[in-house]
Amino acid sequence: MAPISKGFDFTEKNMVDDGVPDGYQKNRTMFCREERMAQDLPAVSLRDVAVRFGPFTAVGNMNLTVRDSEFVAVVGPTGCGKSTILNVVTGLLQPAAGEVTIFGKPLAGLNGDSGYMLQQEAILPWKTAEDNVALGLVFQGVTKEEARLKARVWLAKVGLKGFEKRYPHQLSGGQRKRVAMAQTLIMEPRIVLMDEPFSALDVHTRRLMHRILLDLWQADRRSLIFITHDLDEAITLADRVVVMSAVPRAASSAMSRSPCRGRATSRPSPPPTRSSASTARSGTSSARKWRRAMPSSKSQTLPIPVTAAVPASQEDRERRRRRSASAYRMKVRLTRLALIGCVLGAWEIGAGTGVIDPFFFPPPSEVVSRIVQWFSEGDIWLDLGITLLETALSFVLGVTGGTTLGLWLGLSRFASDVVQPIIKVFNAIPRVLLAPIFVIWFGLGLASKVALGMTIVIFIAFFNTYQGVREVNPVVLANARLLRASKLALLRHVYIPSAMSWILSSLRVSVGMAVMGAVVAEYLGSSMGLGHVIAQAEGVMDATGVFAGIVVLSLFVVLLDLVVDQLEKRLLVWRPSSSHEHDA
Structure with missing residues (x-):
């Protein structure tokens, strides 16, 4: 050279x-x-x-x-x-x-006349390819339908027709670069800035991207500064x-x-x-x-894929991966059931032979009989309903308050510096010590139970949301600002979705904590609820009733956890599964 x-x-x-x-x-x-x-x-x-x-x-x-x-x-x-x-x-x-x-x-x-394609990957992982390309138009007030229509046109221009509904983790590195290029050029900037956009690509894909870039640049001849x-x-x-x-x-x-x-x-x-x-x-x-x-636009070398068709071999690998994952899940479930069966069987045999004292550890068969008796008589349904109501109110109010507080302090450095030390002091107070205060303030009714549960949940939701907001990818944030996102748009499209993983992780813990707060409050003073049932059994030294109450409470928490799990799958559909990451 x-x-x-x-x-x-x-x-x-x-x-x-x-x-x-x-x-x-x-x-x-x-x-x-x-x-x-x-x-x-x-x-x-x-x-x-x-x-x-x-x-x-x-x-x-x-x-x-x-x-x-x-x-x-x-x-x-x-x-x-x-x-x-x-x-x-x-x-x-x-x-x-x-x-x-x-x-x-x-x-x-x-610079309102420029479009900037950053060196690092800056497309939003929680949005599809077409929504990422249309993001700048949405920030400018264009309707979502019109923005998506224009985004499909630009995805076709960069050779991604048929990939509109795919999330970034479902695209290759070169395809994600094409999405970023379309996201920049759809805004029709008079000046295009590109910071080493193809440095991480292999030679084959890089030359393909060169051809695409030159074809697009020749179409409208915008000023372009290319770093390499x-x-x-x-x-x-x-x-x-x-x-x-x-x-x-x-x-x-x-x-x-x-x-x-x-x-x-x-x-x-x-x-x-x-x-x-x-x-x-x-x-x-x-x-x-x-x-x-360089291949010309008429050349058949390095063709741009125009459909989302997947080779048969890749489909076969995907089917084998799914079968393997299904077999693994079944293996885990069977092993789990076998382990629980062995423990319960040993417990039953030990209590029947006198190895285990049935006064302190009643046989599992008696515990199951007591649970069946409760549900057949129908008295337990009212207690379950009261505990569920207290748990739901504690959970909703605690998560709402903690998430709102976490977003506010995460976005405002001044407010964080002022309020965060106070929050740490309140978080250090044992929650059980607050129960008598809530009873004095609100009595033995529903309000005192909800207040205790909410004080447990709110801090969990707050710290997870605060951490999620603070760990927003600065490159993603800078790209959204370059696309002219307002503060409200940043909150809606960047901060909240980025922190959603942290928030949903806190929900699992929060469900258990909300139940614990409600039951502890019922145990300390109440006339209804699962905590009251357990307290009554303890008062007459009925170990079978205590264990039966614990089992019902555990099943209650497991059902709530399954609801949160389904909610997480719906809200985090963009996140690659662990099996996907393993295969990658």
Whole structure:
């Protein structure tokens, strides 16, 4: 690969026609460099821009001009500030010095004319491919139906027709990159920013993405800044290549203070000398070889899948995986039943032979008989209904209050710093000690039982929600902000779905805690409920009644847990199963 001369433009004016695919050459030659230079205002202009992070200068004295409809690639070593430049252009970072103008206007806040495809994966894992692509339009107030219709069109453009309803974990890495590209381009930005979008892909998929990108860019000729480490990739795609160096060789003091400096790109190149002309021919020849290697839009090489059809072999593997998972679940259930049967059988035999004292540990058969007697007589139904009502109210009020408090403190740093120490103090108080206070305040009725259960549940829900909000992926959050999401949209589409896994995890614990709070309150003072039944049996030293009450209570909790499990499966349908992750 011949070296690139400073300020050399890899434009179609310098390219020859031999061997260049028709799909690229015909459209690209329509916009020569002179026509783009005739534009009155550049799309992006950086003048002496410097970016500092504390004492460290990431970029210094950067000068860059990108003309309207121009494809510019920026190449440089790791850590030289390429991504920092994009963050400045999009408005995520404010430069410490210099001037940034977008179409002649100084940049203030986020760049409304830009679309930014981030280097890290930023699509929402809880939304399907079409909902991810339509997200920016929804943020702009477009109806969901219209946004999805446009999203399907763009998914077809990037070769994902038939994959609209798939979640990100059901797509390959290259397919997720196509979704991210469609999500950026559907907003029709005048300036497209791409930060090493294909660096994690294999060579085959990368070349496929190159073709898709060039086809889409040729359709509307938007200004595009493409960050890459690969010089060959830059030559293949771009009109002009900007090379950034980590350590400038110039001895001037201004450059020595800058750890990274963009090479002069906005100034016209000097007339080529004999040696520079040789370099130009060498660079052109290299670029021509790479463009010839690129498949044309008419080529059948590297076809873009247009349907969601799955190869038969993959279907067979999926069926075998499902059969294996089903067999494993059946094995677990049978082993569990065998273990419980062995324990109960040993207990029954021990109580019958006198090895175990039946006064303290009555035989399981007697416990089952007592439970059957309770349900046949019908008295237990009223107690179950009272406990269920107390549990449901404690659960709903505690989860609602804890989730709301967790969202508020998770989103407000000031409120968190003020309130969180107070919450920790209240959480340290044993809940049983609060029962007498609630009895004094609310009496022996329903309110005191609900209050005790709620104080147990609310802290579990709060801490899980707070942690879930604080651990929202910053890349996902930044991408949503770049798509112009409002605060309410961020809460609805990012914060709450991201924290939902934490919230639902807390629900399992919260159900048991709500039951425990209700039963403990009934045990301490009540005339109805399962806690009252157990307390009565304990008062007459009836171990059979105590064990029967515990069994009924345990079955009650298991049923509630099954309800929460079904709710979790419905709300977290986007999350890959453990078997899926194992196979991957």
